[in-house]
Amino acid sequence: MAESFQNRSFNFLTRRGFLTAAASATLASCTLGRRIGAVGPTMARAGEFGQLDATAPGGIDLFIERKDLLVGGRPGRAIAINGSIPGPVIHMTEGKEALIRVHNLMAESTSLHWHGILLPFNMDGVPGISYPGIGPGETFTYRFPVRQNGTYWYHSHTGLQEQRGHYGQLILKPADPDPVAYDVEHTIVLSDWTFEDPQRVLWKLKTQEGYYNFQRPTLANLDDQMRATGKSLSEVIGKRLAWDRMRMDPTDIADITGATYTYLMNGKAAHENPTFIAKPGQRVRLRIVNASTMTFYDVRIPGLPMTVVQADGQNIKPVETDELRIAVAETYDVIVTLPEDRPYTLFAETMDRSGHARGTLAPRTGMSATVPPQRRRAMLTMADMGMMMHGDMKGMDGNMDGDDMQAIDGKMHGEDAGHQNMPPRSGSELPTHDLPDRIEHGPDQHGPASITMAQTAYRRLDYPGVGLGEDGWRVLTYGQLRALKRPYGRRPPTREFDLHLTGNMHKYIWGFDGKKWTESDLIRLQYGERLRINMINDTMMSHPIHLHGMWMDLYAGGTMDDNPRKHTVTVQPSELLTVDITPDAPGQWAFHCHLLYHMEAGMFRTVAVVRSFAGGPIDAGA
Ligand SMILES: [Cu+2]
Incomplete structure (x- = not known):
C-alpha cells in the first residue's frame, strides 16, 4: 500500500542547481530500504535525499521509519524520512496550499513540526499541544495555506527522535519575484549524530555532570593552562578552585561534544566531503539550516566572503562577512561567488571546537581544498558572567581570575x-x-x-x-x-x-x-x-x-x-x-x-x- 502511495505522488523537481542524482537515489532507497535488516555492503548511506513539492497537485507522502544507515561509513540506527537522513527537501510555493500525508511506519508515536511556518495551531505538529501525535501505523494529513517564503526546516517534536535524523529542509518559493538574485542554489543541512542511544546520552547528562566535556581543565593540564595564560601555578590552581566553587566549568560551552558526536553536512561526515557544484562567476545561494540537536556551528569558507541575504527565512539587507555562528534551529542564506576555477572548503566548526562538518564548493566533482585546523577551544569570560561591572568594559583581559570569582561567589550565593x-x-x-x-x-x-x-x-x-x-x-x-x-x-x-x-x-x-x-x-x-x-x-x-x-x-x-x-x-x-x-x-x-x-x-x-x-x-x- 505504501509503495503505491509513494510512486503516485513523488514530485521531483528539476530546478537547475539541484543534484538530480540525489533525487533518483532517494527513490531507489525508498523502495528498497524498507527491507528490514539490510546490513553490510548493501546498507544505504545517509545523505541520499530527494526533492518534493508539497504544493504540487496531489500533495506528497512522507514515510517515517526506523532504518539502519551508514553514517560516516558506520552502521547506525536512524529514523529516516523517505529512506534517508536528512529527509527530502520539501518545496512549497507561497500562496498555494500545502498537502502532506505523514505515514508513521514505526512501532512508536511520532510527529512532524514545520519550523518557522505560520499555520493553524492544529497543523503545527507538537504532540500534547497541537495534536496527540501520529501513532504507530497511523497517517496524519497536514493541509495549510502557505503564507510566507524563504528557507526553513521540519523535524520531529517527539522525545529525542530528532537526534536520530528526523529532520529536513523546507524551501518556500516567493509569490513575487525573489529580491535575491542567484544562478544556482544548494541545500546545506548541518546536524549532529551519535551512535549511542539518545536516551542513554540524556541519562549520562543527568547522572554525570560534564560527562562529554573531555576538554575541562584538570590537574594533568595545568601546565598547558600556565603556558596559555602566562599565569603562575598558584594562580592557575586558584582559578580552577574558584570555578569549582561556582560548580561550573569555563569550558562548559556545549553539553554534548565530539566525544560522542559525528558532525554532519547533508548527512555526510567531514571525510565524505559532500560537494556543491559552483562555476566561477556564478552567484551561488547556500541555504544553511542548523538541524542539530545541540551543536552551534561557526561557518566560513576560507578565501571567500559570504553575503548574508536571509536570516530565519526573512530577507535582510545584504551583509558581507567572513564567518557566521548559526545556532541550533536557525537558518541563514548566503550568496558566494567563486573568483577562481578551484575548490573552496565549506567549513562548519563546532562552537566548542570539538569537531567539524565540512564540504567543498567546487566547479567539478572529486575536488577538495585545504581543511583549516580547528581553533583552540575558547574559555568563558567575565563578560559571560555578567561581570562587566561599573560599565567599564575596557581594560579587562576578559579572563576571570580567582579574586573576581570570589567576588562573584559572594554575590551569587547571597541570602x-x-x-x-x-x-x-x-x-x-x-x-x-x-x-x-x-x-x-x-x-x-x-x-x-x-x-x-x-x-x-x-x-x-x-x-x-x-x-x-x-x-x-x-x-x-x-x-x-x-x-x-x-x-x-x-x-x-x-x-x-x-x-x-x-x-x-x-x-x-x-x-x-x-x-x-x-x-x-x-x-x-x-x-x-x-x-x-x-x-x-x-x-x-x-x-x-x-x-x-x-x-x-x-x-x-x-x-x-x-x-x-x-x-x-x-x-x-x-x-x-x-x-x-x-x-x-x-x-x-x-x-x-x-x-x-x-x-x-x-x-x-x-x-x-x-x-x-x-x-x-x-x-x-x-
Ligand atoms: Cu537551552
Whole structure:
C-alpha cells in the first residue's frame, strides 16, 4: 500500500542547481530500504535525499521509519524520512496550499513540526499541544495555506527522535519575484549524530555532570593552562578552585561534544566531503539550516566572503562577512561567488571546537581544498558572567581570575533569595529604539533549579560569541541584521515581562524563571495585543529560544522599520535580549529552548493566545 502511495505522488523537481542524482537515489532507497535488516555492503548511506513539492497537485507522502544507515561509513540506527537522513527537501510555493500525508511506519508515536511556518495551531505538529501525535501505523494529513517564503526546516517534536535524523529542509518559493538574485542554489543541512542511544546520552547528562566535556581543565593540564595564560601555578590552581566553587566549568560551552558526536553536512561526515557544484562567476545561494540537536556551528569558507541575504527565512539587507555562528534551529542564506576555477572548503566548526562538518564548493566533482585546523577551544569570560561591572568594559583581559570569582561567589550565593518575580509592566506605549543596555537582576534567585545568576545582564548584540572575533576576519552579529523591508504589524508594545533563562547543570534541570515545564503555568497572550519579552540569560550557556506560530521581532539595535524578525533567537550567557510579539495566531503554541536535551529537561512553556484574560475557551476561530 505504501509503495503505491509513494510512486503516485513523488514530485521531483528539476530546478537547475539541484543534484538530480540525489533525487533518483532517494527513490531507489525508498523502495528498497524498507527491507528490514539490510546490513553490510548493501546498507544505504545517509545523505541520499530527494526533492518534493508539497504544493504540487496531489500533495506528497512522507514515510517515517526506523532504518539502519551508514553514517560516516558506520552502521547506525536512524529514523529516516523517505529512506534517508536528512529527509527530502520539501518545496512549497507561497500562496498555494500545502498537502502532506505523514505515514508513521514505526512501532512508536511520532510527529512532524514545520519550523518557522505560520499555520493553524492544529497543523503545527507538537504532540500534547497541537495534536496527540501520529501513532504507530497511523497517517496524519497536514493541509495549510502557505503564507510566507524563504528557507526553513521540519523535524520531529517527539522525545529525542530528532537526534536520530528526523529532520529536513523546507524551501518556500516567493509569490513575487525573489529580491535575491542567484544562478544556482544548494541545500546545506548541518546536524549532529551519535551512535549511542539518545536516551542513554540524556541519562549520562543527568547522572554525570560534564560527562562529554573531555576538554575541562584538570590537574594533568595545568601546565598547558600556565603556558596559555602566562599565569603562575598558584594562580592557575586558584582559578580552577574558584570555578569549582561556582560548580561550573569555563569550558562548559556545549553539553554534548565530539566525544560522542559525528558532525554532519547533508548527512555526510567531514571525510565524505559532500560537494556543491559552483562555476566561477556564478552567484551561488547556500541555504544553511542548523538541524542539530545541540551543536552551534561557526561557518566560513576560507578565501571567500559570504553575503548574508536571509536570516530565519526573512530577507535582510545584504551583509558581507567572513564567518557566521548559526545556532541550533536557525537558518541563514548566503550568496558566494567563486573568483577562481578551484575548490573552496565549506567549513562548519563546532562552537566548542570539538569537531567539524565540512564540504567543498567546487566547479567539478572529486575536488577538495585545504581543511583549516580547528581553533583552540575558547574559555568563558567575565563578560559571560555578567561581570562587566561599573560599565567599564575596557581594560579587562576578559579572563576571570580567582579574586573576581570570589567576588562573584559572594554575590551569587547571597541570602536574599525567595522573592516573587516582578509583575508584568503594562499600560502606555513602550519605547522601540535605544532600549536600555543592561538590566540588574532582581532579588529572585529562582530556587534550586537555578544555580548561577549574573548580577547584571547586558545587551550583547555586537558580541560575536564565545571564541569568535579574534581571528582578524569579520564575524556576523545580530546587531548587523536589518530587515530588507519593514515587516507588517510593527507598533510599540503596551505590555512587557521579563523571562529568565535558568538552569542547574548538576541536576541537568533547565527551565524559565527556575521552573521546569511540568511545574509551570501557561503563558497567556491576548490576541492582537503587542507584547515585549525581555529574555535574561542567567546561565553560562547560549540558548536558542524558539516561538512557534508567530514571529519574534528582535530588537537588534535598529528601529521598527528595520529590526529583523526571527523564529529562533540565541540568548548568550548574561545577555539581555528583547523581542516584541503580536499574538495573531489563536490557539496553543510551544515556546522553548531548541537544544533538544534542554527542552527535554524542562526548558519549555506552552503559550496560549486567548481572546481575553478574563477567561473562556481558546477561540481558534478568532
Ligand atoms: Cu537551552
